[in-house]
Amino acid sequence: MNNWSLPGYAELKVLGEGGFGRVVLARTDSTGVPVAIKYLFERHLADPVRLTEFRREAAVLHRVVSPYVARLYDFVETPSGAAIVMEAVPGVSLRSVLAADGMLEPEAALAVLKGSLLGLAAAHVAGIVHRDYKPDNVLVGPGRESKLVDFGLAVLAGQVGAPAGTPAYMAPEQWAGQPATEATDVYAATCVFFQCVTGRRPFAGRTTDELRAQHQYAPAPLAAAPDTVRALIARGMAKHPAQRPETASAFVTELEAAARRGYGPDWEQRGRDRLAARAAVLFAASPIAVLAAAGVTTGGTVGTASTASTAAAVGKGVWAVVGSKVIAGAIGAAVVVGSVTTAVVLGNRADIAEGGGSPHDERPSIEQVALSSSVETRTESFGTFRLDARYARISGHTDRGVQDRVNAMLMAPVDEWVEFTRQIVSGPEPNGELPATWVDAEILHQDANVISVAYERAIQSVQAGNRAGYNVRIVSIDLTTGEPLDAAHAFADAARDPVAAAELERRILARVPGGYYCPDAVLGTQAPMRPEHLAEPHTFGENPAVQVGYLPDGVRFTIFAPAFGYANVCGYQDVTVPYAEVADLMTDQAARAVIGGPRPTR
Known part of the structure; x- marks a missing residue:
């Protein structure tokens, strides 16, 4: 259980519990406005998986503004607890309506679909894909309106991630692990x-x-649907995303046209009346209606225009926690295995809400999120092969744009390897099993200025032959700018000038007098380091023969020895050189990032 309660609120009733925590109906001490508070269980505060998911949900909701989504007030995380504060939406879930009545008249179904689609449209404008639209996540209110809730699985449009959602409603591309789109x-x-x-x-x-x-x-089983809406269903359930309406807004336009043709110009009025009639009995028994009748909410009213929020009141019954979601197991999951946890208050969005501000008279303070890095797991099936990957990710950056660029670069080695694997394997192995492609990630170093991650990649398949084997990719990034700090950027002179390249190699070899040697190699003459070794691709994934990572005490040069005349068996050789021995060869940008000041001179 969670013993921590958010100051400034009086809890009135527990609305439900789930694996993550509990949702309570509460009232603000200062104004009496009812709110729903989603608490994370205390046992999850030390679980980076749950914390990351909780933060991400609040960050996504922070971006959406619409009267057709439940309103986000605040997200608060402290060492004692974490909570999302949201609008207490008066209404019942569409799931409850369907459970009571079995089905809806087409006009009522079109009306509820239109309202929730408008909520999706607002999310799409903000570049967000919900990924878990289902009856549990649509609320039908007493004023005949419908609202979309629960953005716990939402991602940015086009983002590649582990397949997730509710199986009964997941699009083909979700099952295949392809990017989520509107x-x-x-x-x-x-x-x-x-x-x-x-x-x-x-x-x-x-x-x-x-x-x-x-x-x-x-x-799609179109024959089971009324004739007037079959074409609409066929469009919306097309197997390929390009054959569907591009956005929820575009789908609303098609919906309205189909509704007018099939049910006349007053279809929406009739549909909403029928919808309200079906929901009225269920709503009368809901906690917020009972509490309102008892005079509990007289200190204020619930806003109607909003910033988006997670659902507090959906699912089984009238006010219940959202049901289970498929995020793991056979479908795949994103799991954080290490991160830094800090206290944070995101603050409210009263400045952008159309119909009011915080439920409090005063606005909460905004504290800074501490920058942290983590390694997450991505497991997916692509039909002809399966992926088991780990990748690095940062959170808590003060500049969201920089954070997004950094995370895109940290994910790129996985996406590149998936594309490479598509070219290599074409189906099951001779034993009938799917080939496996894997990526492993190790964070070499991360501080406020720089992150370096080493990715190891391989394809486990007889179809790969000698073309895949083993591959190393080093990703190093300046966290203040989001710019790469690879060999070509950090040692720009050596990447352009043969003399500078020779000088860099001299200092590297001073640490390995025997050269890039491995015992099993048949050595010839070692080729000298040239600018192209730092600046041009030598192996798959745009990897140059010389890659750089940053450790607390020096630069790690990862050398692909075969590029210098060694046998293929030598593979990659790591040489660590203290910063004091190579910092003067760096660019000023790289020196500032890794040693905290301008490059020294010799």
């Missing part, structure tokens, strides 16, 4: 709409594997 949400919304008008989900697979195959390959 059309991914359109597919899920159409699946829910199909369920509303037919009383059943589009596909009835009994296992995850059966659902995967049906969503990826089986045609």
Whole structure:
């Protein structure tokens, strides 16, 4: 249980509990405005997986503004606890409505779909894909409106990540681990709409594997839907994202046209009336309605325009915690295995909300998030091979743009290897098993100014032959600018001038007098270091023959020995040179990042 409570709020009722923590209905001490607070269990405060997911959810919600999504007030994290404070939405979940009535009239289904699609549209404008649109995450309010909630699985549009979502509504590209796009949400919304008008989900697979195959390959069961909406369902459930409406906003336009053709110009009024009638009985028994009737919320009112939030009140029953999501196991997961935890208050978004500010009279202070790095796990199946990868990621940067650039560069070695593997393998091994491609990541060093990560990559398949083997990629980045600090950038003179390259090699070899030697190699004459060794690709993944990483006490040069005349068996050789011996050969930018000042002179 979580014993910590957020100061300034009086808890009124527990709305539900789940694996992450609990959701409570509360009232602000200063104004009496009802809010829903999502607390992380205390046992998860030391779990970097849960903390990262919790922070990410709040950060995503921070970006969306719409009256069709539940409102985010604050996200607070301290050594004692973590909480998301959100609008206490009066309403019941679409899942509850369907459980009570089985299905909806087409006009009512179109009305609820339109409202939640407008919530998705606001997220899409902000560059966010929800990834978990389902009946649990759509709330139907007493004023006949519908709101979208729970952005716990949301990602930036185009982001490649582990497949995640609820199997009954996941788009084909989600199953395949491809980038999430706005059309991914359109597919899920159409699946829910199909369920509303037919009383059943589009596909009835009994296992995850059966659902995967049906969503990826089986045609949409259009015959079960009313004639007037079949074309709309066919568009929204197209197997390829490019064949669907590009965004939720575009889908709303098509929905309205289909509704007018099939049900007349007043379709929405009739649909919302029927929807409200179905939800009224369920809403009357909900906690917020009961508490309002008792006069608990007289100190203030709930805002209607908002910043987006996670759902507090969805799922089984009237106010219940969101149900389970498929994030691990056969589908894949992103798991943090190490990170630094610090106290943080993101602050509210009263300055951008259309209809009001914080539920408090005063605005909370904003504290800085400490920069941290972590190694996360990405496991996916691509049909012809499976991926087991670890990659580095940073969080807490003061500049979101820099953080996004850094994380894109830290993910690139994994995406590159996936593309390379596609070129090498074409299906199962002779024993029937899928080939495996793997990537491992080691954070060599990270401080406020620089991060260096060593990636090891390989394909485990007889189809690879001698073309894949083993590959090393070093990613080094200036964290103040988001610019690379690879060999070509850090030692720019050596990457342009043969004389400077020779001088750099002299200082490296001073640490390994025997040369880039390995015992099993048949040595010829060692080739000299040339600018292209630092600046031009030599192996797959745009890797030059000389790569650099940064350790607390010096530069680690990773040398691909075969580029210098050694046998292939020599592979990669690491040579660490203290900063004092090579800092004068660096650019000023690199010196400032790794030694904290301008480069010295000799």
